[in-house]
Amino acid sequence: MVGIQDLRRPGLLALQTLAVAACYFAAGRLGLMRQLVVQGAVVTPIWPPTGVAVASLLIFGMRSLLGITLGVLLVVMSITTLQPAVIGTLVGNTAAPVCAYLMLRRVGFRTDLSRLRDGVALVFLAALTSMLISATAGVGLLVLLDKIDASSFWPVWLAWWVGDAMGVLIVTPILLLLRTARRPENLSRWTEASGLALIACALVPLAAYSSISLLFLVYPLLILAALRFQLAGSILCALFASTAATVAATDETGPFARLTQVEVMIKLQAFNGSMALTALLLSAVITEQRNTRRSVEQACQDLAEVLEHLTAGDTPRGRPSKGAEGVRHPPAGE
Incomplete structure (x- = not known):
């Protein structure tokens, strides 16, 4: 039995390694489909692979x-072809997710993102701080190689x-959400989610492709999705809106028309960043408040049951009576 388990472990590790590599590569090819040119650099x-690596x-x-x-x-x-300079990119893009993981584990990060502190940690430690490593290594390498x-x-950094x-x-x-996703059994939730999806399909393209700058229309939809479906609704809405805005920006249409490449980059990243921050932090606050309310309601229910038993003169289940604790049973023969 031990021999079989020893054989399975390397096989599972190899399969897991190939799966992670395949997902990273697929995310990389997907990210390369839309590019911007900033100061001569593409x-x-x-860049979805960083999210795949951290997850x-x-x-x-x-x-x-x-x-x-x-x-x-x-x-x-x-x-590109394999060159000695590739080692710098390899080290930077690997070290940044590892740094993010170590810092998140140090602060007690929970993958369900049910607390505000988890959302804040993901934003400021994993995203904003750790990715300084990959950006500095990658752009520094471009400068060193002329x-x-x-x-x-x-600007490129x-x-x-x-x-x-x-x-x-x-x-x-x-x-992280897909890892713990459960199919809702309530039919009304499916109906509400379908209605919200239809509104998003109509509103997001309008905001992203209208010649008038209407990107702000996405935020009420994002807030509604967070209120009704917490992280699942807000982050999917943010993904859809971010994808539409990125396509419009790279095509230089809608609110991104007649702008320089630097202006397009600034406007797009300001929109994407603020939207992602809103989705994460708002959903974390709502989830934490709902969990707190459930805990308070459960505590009130337990207290009501105890008071009901005390009023009836009964001993609550699982609680020995005070009189029974104070009675000393005499030993046999007294």
Whole structure:
């Protein structure tokens, strides 16, 4: 029996490594479909692989590190040839998710994102702080190799950093949500979700492609989704709106028309970032308040049962009576 388990463990680890690498590579190819040119450097407004990497580490632990490294290597090989400089990109894109995972584990992060502190930790530790590593390593490497001028460092660095951070803010919560997703049994919830989806399908394209800047119309929809469906509703709404806005920005249509590449990048990333922050933090606050209310209601119900038993003169279940504790039974023979 021990021998069979020993054989299974390397097989499961290899399968897990290949699955993580495949997901990372697929997310990378998906992210490369939409690009912006900033100061002569090509950057992606949203880089989904960072979200895949952080989610893999949170779900599988450090066992997924090899799969992440392999995924980074496959993505790099798909867009350029293997060069010594690739090592810098490999190290930066692997170290950033690992740093995010270690910091989240240090602060007691919960993958269900049911507390405000979990949402804040994901935003400020995993997304904004850890992705400084990948952005600095990647853009610094471009400067050292004379791919971009030193004067272009900060604009390119900002675009790179925000793209990696957006991958964590949007993709990681969705993957963590899919891990614990349950099908709602109440038919009315399906009806409400379908109605909300129809409204989103009509409102989001209008906001993203209208020549008038109507991106602010997404926020009431985002708030409604968070109020009714918490993280599941808000993050899916944010993903849809972010995707539509990214497509419009890269096509330079709608509110992104007649803007320079830098202005497009700033406007798009400001919208995506504020929307992702709203979705995460608002849903975390609502979920935490609902859990607190359930705890208070349960405590009140337990207290009411105890008072009911005391009023009736009975002993509450599981609680010995005070009189019974004070009676000393005489030993046999007294």
